[in-house]
Structure formats: structure tokens, C-alpha cells
Amino acid sequence: MPSIPKQISEFILMGLTQEQVKENRIKYGANEISSSQKKGIFLMLFGVVTEPMILLLISISIVYLLLGDLGESILLLFSVVGIISITFIQEKKTETAISALRSLASPRTNVIRDKQIIRIEGKDVVYGDLLILNEGDRIPADSELISDRIFSCDESLLTGESVSVSKLQSEIVFCGSLVVSGEGVCRVTAVGNQTEIGKIGRKIADETVGRTLLELEVARLVRNLFIVAASLCVVLALYFGIAKSQWLQGLLSGLTLAIGLMPEELPLVLTIFFALGAFRLSTKNVLVRRSSIIETLGAATVLCSDKTGTITQNKMTVGIVITKSETVKLTPNLQLSEETKFLLQIAYSASKHPSFDPMDIAISDCLHLYDQTNDSALISVRDFPLTPDQLTMVRVLKEDDFYISYAKGSPEAIFDLCQFDPSESRFWTDKTNELAKDGYRVLGVARSKSSQIHIPEDRKDGEYLFYGLLAFLDPIREIVPLAVKTAYESGIRVIMITGDYPETAKNIAGQIGLKDSDLVYTGKEFSNLTEAEMKSVIRKCNIFSRVSPDDKWQIVRMLKADGEIVAMTGDGVNDAPALRTANIGVAMGERGTDVAREAADIVLLDDSFSSILESVRIGRQIFDNLKKALGYLIGVHIPIVGITFFPIIFDWPIIVLSAIHIVFMEMVIDPTCTIVFEKESAESDLMKRKPRETAEPLLDRELFINSLIQGAFSLFSVVSSYWITEWFLKENSPPQVVSTATFVTLVFSNLFLILANRSLHESMWSRMRIPNPIIRYVFAGTIAVLVLSIYLPGMNTMFRFVPLNFLQFSSAILVAFVGVLFYDMTKLLVSKLLRS
Numbered sequence: 001m002p003s004i005p006k007q008i009s010e011f012i013l014m015g016l017t018q019e020q021v022k023e024n025r026i027k028y029g030a031n032e033i034s035s036s037q038k039k040g041i042f043l044m045l046f047g048v049v050t051e052p053m054i055l056l057l058i059s060i061s062i063v064y065l066l067l068g069d070l071g072e073s074i075l076l077l078f079s080v081v082g083i084i085s086i087t088f089i090q091e092k093k094t095e096t097a098i099s100a101l102r103s104l105a106s107p108r109t110n111v112i113r114d115k116q117i118i119r120i121e122g123k124d125v126v127y128g129d130l131l132i133l134n135e136g137d138r139i140p141a142d143s144e145l146i147s148d149r150i151f152s153c154d155e156s157l158l159t160g161e162s163v164s165v166s167k168l169q170s171e172i173v174f175c176g177s178l179v180v181s182g183e184g185v186c187r188v189t190a191v192g193n194q195t196e197i198g199k200i201g202r203k204i205a206d207e208t209v210g211r212t213l214l215e216l217e218v219a220r221l222v223r224n225l226f227i228v229a230a231s232l233c234v235v236l237a238l239y240f241g242i243a244k245s246q247w248l249q250g251l252l253s254g255l256t257l258a259i260g261l262m263p264e265e266l267p268l269v270l271t272i273f274f275a276l277g278a279f280r281l282s283t284k285n286v287l288v289r290r291s292s293i294i295e296t297l298g299a300a301t302v303l304c305s306d307k308t309g310t311i312t313q314n315k316m317t318v319g320i321v322i323t324k325s326e327t328v329k330l331t332p333n334l335q336l337s338e339e340t341k342f343l344l345q346i347a348y349s350a351s352k353h354p355s356f357d358p359m360d361i362a363i364s365d366c367l368h369l370y371d372q373t374n375d376s377a378l379i380s381v382r383d384f385p386l387t388p389d390q391l392t393m394v395r396v397l398k399e400d401d402f403y404i405s406y407a408k409g410s411p412e413a414i415f416d417l418c419q420f421d422p423s424e425s426r427f428w429t430d431k432t433n434e435l436a437k438d439g440y441r442v443l444g445v446a447r448s449k450s451s452q453i454h455i456p457e458d459r460k461d462g463e464y465l466f467y468g469l470l471a472f473l474d475p476i477r478e479i480v481p482l483a484v485k486t487a488y489e490s491g492i493r494v495i496m497i498t499g500d501y502p503e504t505a506k507n508i509a510g511q512i513g514l515k516d517s518d519l520v521y522t523g524k525e526f527s528n529l530t531e532a533e534m535k536s537v538i539r540k541c542n543i544f545s546r547v548s549p550d551d552k553w554q555i556v557r558m559l560k561a562d563g564e565i566v567a568m569t570g571d572g573v574n575d576a577p578a579l580r581t582a583n584i585g586v587a588m589g590e591r592g593t594d595v596a597r598e599a600a601d602i603v604l605l606d607d608s609f610s611s612i613l614e615s616v617r618i619g620r621q622i623f624d625n626l627k628k629a630l631g632y633l634i635g636v637h638i639p640i641v642g643i644t645f646f647p648i649i650f651d652w653p654i655i656v657l658s659a660i661h662i663v664f665m666e667m668v669i670d671p672t673c674t675i676v677f678e679k680e681s682a683e684s685d686l687m688k689r690k691p692r693e694t695a696e697p698l699l700d701r702e703l704f705i706n707s708l709i710q711g712a713f714s715l716f717s718v719v720s721s722y723w724i725t726e727w728f729l730k731e732n733s734p735p736q737v738v739s740t741a742t743f744v745t746l747v748f749s750n751l752f753l754i755l756a757n758r759s760l761h762e763s764m765w766s767r768m769r770i771p772n773p774i775i776r777y778v779f780a781g782t783i784a785v786l787v788l789s790i791y792l793p794g795m796n797t798m799f800r801f802v803p804l805n806f807l808q809f810s811s812a813i814l815v816a817f818v819g820v821l822f823y824d825m826t827k828l829l830v831s832k833l834l835r836s
Contacts, residue, residue: 297619638711
């Protein structure tokens with residue numbers, strides 16, 4: 001149980017009672033930031049049911065029900081249930097993941113209630129509560145500081161400013177801030193959506209997020225095909241009704257044709273591709289909030305990244321120690337001199353333990369690494385903390401009945417404490433500047449010259465002796481240089497946006513291989529430019545330092561206006577506007593705020609820059625495979641439409657394709673488009689291509705032509721099989737023999753087209769060297785069901801099939817293979833012509 005400082009003990013009697021807690025919770029609400037309203041189950045159901053493909057499936061099942069064919073009606077309704085189930089599962093999966101992340105933002109805190117100090121979850125804090133805050137606590141609600149003891153907090157998640165802020169009585173401390181030093185009692189003045197974080201979060205959550213380009217394109221494609229399918233449905237129904245007086249049969253044939261023409265699998269394919277893509281990204285430490293954003297990832301042209309924690313490890317380490325006689329660059333297994341060890345020991349004695357300050361932690365880690373004899377339980381008798389006026393930390397330790405002062409802090413402040421003469425000041429200032437230019441943060445280290453009998457009343461009591469400088473560095477993540485190189489090879493520009501100093505930013509940029517690393521603009525310099533100058537700068541500058549939240553937003557806005565597809569990283573509440581403005585908002589999972597995550601499209605669970613590149617790679621792979629699936633979808637539907645229409649147009653004997661045959665074809669098409677193509681490995685040049693143009697449609701000219709060609713060859717194979725069986729292999733068998741052989745050709749043509757569509761630019765033979773184990777299961781399962789539907793009594797009656805002899809069956813397969821073989825050769829020729 002935490003202790004209460006004497007000067008604030010009287011506030012215990014002012015703690016809320018349980019009755020007041022209930023009243024305030026009802027009156028002011030819970031201490032939770034509510035997100036945008038979730039889509040209700042009925043609204044979600046309505047959205048799925050009103051899809052054109054679903055309407056067709058329901059319509060045709062109703063017609064079969066009217067005809068008394070209950071079995072086929074139930075089969076179609078099962079497919080409807082399957083699609084709806086997949087949508088629900090994906091929605092639930094996304095919400096569960098976000099809820100798990102949201103729970104990270106509810107810190108535990110100490111409150112005074114009923115004259116007792118109790119520890120509760122941050123979400124249980126109410127308006128008027130008295131909070132006891134100590135070093136390391138996360139502030140759960142906006143509060144007024146009513147008593148303090150050298151209280152300072154880190155407000156960077158709200159303001160973007162990394163320097164801690166000292167707070168005095170009557171000042172407001174904000175929700176989400178971290179107490180860096182001191183202790184205090186605060187009265188809660190705002191909870192939940194009324195806090196500063198809550199106001200921003202509510203604004204972000206209420207903004208609507210539009211559909212991606214791919215979602216709009218697919219919706220437009222399905223709508224247009226629905227119009228065509230509906231028109232043909234009406235034409236066919238009128239033909240049967242007027243010419244043959246078979247209105248119900250005409251309606252059934254028309255609906256069957258419509259469902260054969262409609263790429264009804266496309267919305268399903270899109271959902272599953274994105275769902276599986278989101279799952280694959282989650283295994284790479286990337287959580288996708290909106291799975292459809294994966295499509296945009298593949299088109300990213302600019303990656304704007306934070307430095308700290310994303311490019312660097314966000315962990316301070318001591319890199320260089322400079323004493324009066326030597327400069328030591330620290331490396332593992334290095335043997336340190338006694339002088340260097342003594343300087344580290346002084347710095348350790350001047351630091352608090354345990355501490356939340358990253359430099360204190362770095363000093364402690366360094367001393368433990370090189371000197372195992374250090375005493376970690378140093379207790380000071382007086383501390384003089386860092387303040388805005390005094391940029392030094394002085395701790396007074398008692399040693400053998402005497403008192404010794406240990407100091408560390410800003411080099412200039414330490415120089416002043418040691419009363420340097422001008423020459424000494426110039427020498428050590430030059431050293432400090434050299435280190436700063438190399439990207440280091442520098443601290444000076446000093447100790448009182450002699451022991452004192454009495455405890456000093458001021459940090460400047462007595463004389464100090466200067467011992468040297470400590471240079472700290474936040475090391476880059478080892479994988480980042482390779483990731484930056486990969487980005488450049490992929491035609492993606494990398495921009496580093498940081499709140500650090502320009503010289504530090506330059507140094508880090510050089511280490512990771514950023515282009516034009518000597519050109520840096522500060523946020524102030526950029527904001528003072530005219531709009532024309534901004535446009536010029538934004539096209540050539542890759543490093544922006546000392547930026548504010550508004551600067552980030554402005555940079556993203558200018559890049560988008562210049563036609564770029566921008567991925568932007570951020571972790572604080574202040575980053576939310578820039579994250580929402582970017583095409584792809586990337587929030588940090590380890591150190592980010594809930595508001596930033598709510599505004600972002602994806603969350604990096606490991607905060608690593610390389611994870612962004614992995615997201616881009618998977619985004620490109622998914623779009624590439626989606627094009628293969630779409631080409632296959634269009635191709636395999638053409639022969640279905642053809643064998644329905646050709647007999648009517650040319651007065652051939654009608655080949656009846658009933659709903660049961662459509663369902664059988666779906667058994668091939670659905671798993672092929674989803675599982676097979678989704679599992680297809682990325683092509684070797686995937687990350688060496690330029691980013692996809694946003695104006696490039698999913699169904700581009702090359703894919704459309706290839707789809708028509710493969711569909712035409714497949715239709716030719718099916719028609720050829722029909723006539724071959726009709727005239728050469730019939731052998732006085734019933735007409736069902738022709739229909740059965742034709743259907744076998746249709747099924748095997750689909751299977752062979754799987755192999756031909758595995759690559760848009762390679763032959764199916766060369767692609768066979770790259771394994772895709774799902775293909776064998778699709779082939780085996782489809783052929784097994786086909787054989788049973790032909791040769792198993794009862795089952796062949798349901799399908800209206802008859803057994804084929806060996807010659808009839810093998811001829812049907814051969815004709816299908818030859819047609820696809822011709823397409824595979826044509827595909828390579830078309831690809832060369834269109835790319836030349």
C-alpha cells in the first residue's frame with residue numbers, strides 16, 4: 001500500500017464514498033473512451049443478403065422450391081448460409097483483436113475512497129476521485145494537481161514533446177501521461193470522452209471510413225454483371241414462355257444462366273483473401289484493423305516513419321565514454337580502465353534506482369555489463385532533481401559519516417556547476433558538439449571535490465570536480481537497412497519524420513541508407529514555406545526533424561495531393577489526425593495509445609519498420625493472386641454461359657445445366673479461387689516491381705483479354721467434346737451420354753485452367769516447379785466426386801448422369817487438356833505483345 005505524504009494526509013477524509021462513486025458514474029459516465037458505433041447483427045445481415053449474388057441464389061432456390069425440387073433448393077440455401085457465416089466470423093475476429101488491444105490502455109491506479117487507499121483499474125475511476133500518483137504511474141483521467149512533491153510527467157503521447165513537464169499545484173495533469181518523477185495527489189476533473197484524449201478519440205471514431213478502391217471496383221463489376229445477367233435472364237425466360245409456353249421452366253433456365261454468368265464467388269473470394277491475408281499478417285506482428293486495407297498496402301508509394309522505436313530500438317545505450325585522458329567506444333568484452341569504470345560509477349551514483357528514465361537505465365545496464373561488483377541499493381539522503389532552471393540531477397550519499405554529492409546532467413549545466421574557465425569550457429563544448437553531430441545524446445558527469453560534514457542545502461554547495469562525458473545512442477534495428485534497400489528496389493520512397501535534432505536525424509538516416517540524408521528540414525522551417533515551396537521540398541526531402549503534430553498532418557496532406565499513396569506511422573494521440581489522413585495509418589502496438597490505434601488501419605505489434613515492408617509485400621502478393629483468381633473466375637464462367645445459350649441460338653439439342661450442376665461447379669471454383677490462389681507463392685519479381693498505379697483496375701486490359709481467351713478455348717473444348725461424343729462416341733447410348741461427357745470436359749477444363757492461371761506471365765510448366773500442395777487436394781476431391789456422380793447408382797440419378805466407357809471418359813479429358821494447352825501458349829504471346 002503506498003504511503004501518503006504528510007502535507008497531504010488531510011485529504012484522506014475527502015475521499016469519495018461508495019455512494020458518491022455510484023452517483024458520479026451515473027452523472028459523468030464511465031472512464032472509457034467509446035469507439036465508433038459497432039454495426040449491429042441485423043444491419044450486417046441485411047448488407048450481406050442484399051448482395052446481387054445472394055439475391056440470385058435465393059431467387060433460384062425459391063423457383064426450385066415451387067417446382068417441388070426440395071433437394072436442389074436446400075443446396076443453394078446452404079451456400080447462402082456459408083457466405084453469411086464467413087462474413088460474421090471475420091467481423092467478430094477483427095473486433096476481438098481490437099478489444100484486446102484496447103484493454104492495454106486501462107492502467108491501474110491508487111485512489112482514496114471511504115478513508116482508505118485502494119488500487120483499482122483506470123476504467124473504474126470516476127469524476128471527483130482523489131488519485132495518489134507516484135513515479136511510473138500512468139495517469140488514468142484528466143485531474144487537477146492539489147498537492148505535489150517535485151512532480152513531473154511525460155505528456156508526449158498527447159503533445160508529441162518528449163521532454164518531461166514539471167507540474168505545480170492547481171495545474172492539470174492529462175489522461176495518458178506518465179509520471180516521471182515525484183508524487184502528488186490529484187482530483188479527477190474529467191473522465192472518458194471528456195478528457196483531452198477522449199475528445200480526440202471521439203472525433204476520430206466518429207469519422208466514417210470510405211471503401212477502398214478495390215472494394216468499389218468489385219462492387220461496380222458485380223453490379224454491371226448483375227445487370228447483364230438479369231437482362232439475359234429475362235430474354236431467356238421470354239423465349240421459353242413465348243416460343244414454348246414454358247414460363248416457369250423459362251424463369252428457371254434464365255435464373256440458372258444468370259447465376260452461371262454472375263461471378264458470385266467474387267465477394268466471397270475478396271472476403272476470404274483479405275481474411276486470410278489479415279491472419280498471415282498477424283503472424284508477422286501486424287494487426288489489420290480493416291482487412292480491405294491490404295489492397296492499398298500493395299499500392300503504397302511512400303512510407304513515412306517515426307525514428308524512435310520504429311527505425312531505432314527505443315532503448316538507450318551508453319556508446320562512448322570520454323574521460324580527461326581517454327575516449328572509449330564501448331563494445332562487448334571490452335576491458336575498461338579504472339578511470340572509465342570510476343566515471344560510470346559516479347554516473348550510477350547520480351542516478352535513481354530503480355528508475356523510469358531511459359538514461360538512468362542505460363547507465364545501470366552499462367555498469368552491470370562491465371563491473372559486476374556495483375551496489376544497486378544506493379540510498380540518497382537528499383536529491384536535487386532535474387528542473388527547467390537546473391538541468392542537473394544531484395544526489396547526496398552518506399559514506400563513512402560524511403556526505404558526497406554526485407551530479408549528472410546537461411553538459412553546459414555540469415560545466416557551470418564545476419565552474420570551468422573559458423578554455424576548459426571551449427574544449428569540452430567542442431567534444432559535446434562532435435558527439436551530437438554523430439547522433440549521440442550527451443551527459444556530463446561530476447562529483448564533489450571533498451566530503452562534507454553536513455548535508456548540503458543546495459546543489460551548488462561545495463566545489464565539484466568534472467570527470468567526463470557519457471554519450472548515449474538509441475541503436476537502429478539491425479534489419480532496417482535491408483528493409484530500406486528493399487523499399488527502394490520496390491519503387492517505394494522512405495521518409496523519416498522525427499522529433500529529434502537535425503544532426504541526430506542525419507546520422508540515423510546515413511546508418512539506414514536513406515537517400516539524400518544530408519538534406520533536413522525542421523518542422524518550423526517547413527511550416528514557414530509557401531505552398532509552392534512546400535510542394536518542391538516534399539518531392540526531394542526525405543528527413544523532417546523537430547516536427548509537431550500539425551507538421552505531420554501537413555506533410556501527409558501534401559504528399560497525397562502530389563498523387564502519392566502514403567503509409568504513415570504514429571503512436572501518440574497527437575498523431576491521430578495524420579494517421580487518419582494517410583492512405584494507410586500505421587499505429588504502434590507496444591508504445592502506442594488507444595486513440596492512435598483507433599485512427600489507424602494497421603497496428604505494428606513489434607513497432608518495427610521492417611514489419612511495414614512485410615505488410616507491403618503481402619499486400620502486393622494478395623493483389624497479384626486476386627487478379628489470378630479473377631481471371632480464372634471470368635474464364636470458367638464463359639463456357640457455362642456458352643453451353644446454355646449456344647443450343648438455343650443454333651437450335652442444338654439442349655444441354656441442361658441444373659442448379660445441382662452449378663453447385664458442383666462451385667465445389668471446384670470456390671476452393672480454387674480462395675484456397676488455391678490465396679496460397680499461391682509470390683512471384684520472384686514481386687518486390688522489384690514499381691508500386692501499382694491506383695488507377696490500375698483489378699480487371700485490367702491484359703487480364704480481361706486473357707480471361708476472354710481462356711474462356712473461349714474452354715468453351716471450344718466443351719463444344720468439341722459435345723460434338724465428338726454426339727457423332728463419334730455415342731454408340732446408340734441415351735442422350736445423357738453426351739451431356740455427361742460434355743460436363744466431364746467442363747470440369748477438367750476448369751481443373752487445368754487452375755494450372756494455367758497460377759502465373760499471368762509464366763507457362764504452367766515452369767510454374768509447376770513451385771509447389772502448391774492445395775492443388776492436389778482440389779484435383780483429388782473434385783475428380784473423386786465427379787466419378788461418384790457418374791458411376792454411383794442413385795447419385796448419378798440425382799445428377800442426371802449415365803456411366804461413360806473408358807474411351808468416352810478419356811476423350812473428354814483429352815479435349816479439355818488440349819484447349820487449355822493452346823490457351824497457355826497464347827497467354828505468353830499476349831503478355832509479350834501488351835508489355836512491348
